[in-house]
Amino acid sequence: MKCPACSKPMIVLEIEDVEIDHCVGCGGVWLDAGELELLLEKASNRNELMATLSRDIEGKEKRIRCPICSKRLEKVRYGTDKKLVLDKCPRNDGLWFDRGELCDVLQMGQFTSGKPVYDILNEIFGDKCQNSLSE
Numbered sequence: 001m002k003c004p005a006c007s008k009p010m011i012v013l014e015i016e017d018v019e020i021d022h023c024v025g026c027g028g029v030w031l032d033a034g035e036l037e038l039l040l041e042k043a044s045n046r047n048e049l050m051a052t053l054s055r056d057i058e059g060k061e062k063r064i065r066c067p068i069c070s071k072r073l074e075k076v077r078y079g080t081d082k083k084l085v086l087d088k089c090p091r092n093d094g095l096w097f098d099r100g101e102l103c104d105v106l107q108m109g110q111f112t113s114g115k116p117v118y119d120i121l122n123e124i125f126g127d128k129c130q131n132s133l134s135e
């Protein structure tokens with residue numbers, strides 16, 4: 001699959017049986033529908049977090065196209081403070097995360113048991129996660 005943001009080929013990473021497509025060019029991540037829920041499985045506030053997803057009609061960021069159906073992705077807001085803006089396929093193929101955004105989302109999950117996926121992502125993305133958190 002090609003990166004919807006920069007057109008470079010994406011690599012597939014497997015984290016706790018969830019496949020995520022990662023672009024080494026721009027650091028973006030594509031998750032198929034349902035994979036975010038799987039990544040958040042051990043988060044105590046998963047349902048609460050998923051419920052915060054809401055459409056953002058006034059998003060002014062550049063729109064990119066779905067790597068699966070080529071439709072323009074919709075902007076959605078995420079998180080209890082609604083500060084994070086993600087891109088979602090209108091047909092619900094999946095979600096696009098710009099560099100570091102997946103780390104931000106996972107950081108919101110209050111993981112209670114097992115090894116938090118967040119730690120694994122931190123190991124894989126290293127500085128990228130760190131940078132996004134300290135920015």
Ligand SMILES: [Zn+2]
Nearest residue numbers: 003006023026
């Ligand atoms: Zn890219």
Ligand SMILES: [Zn+2]
Nearest residue numbers: 066069089093
């Ligand atoms: Zn799509």
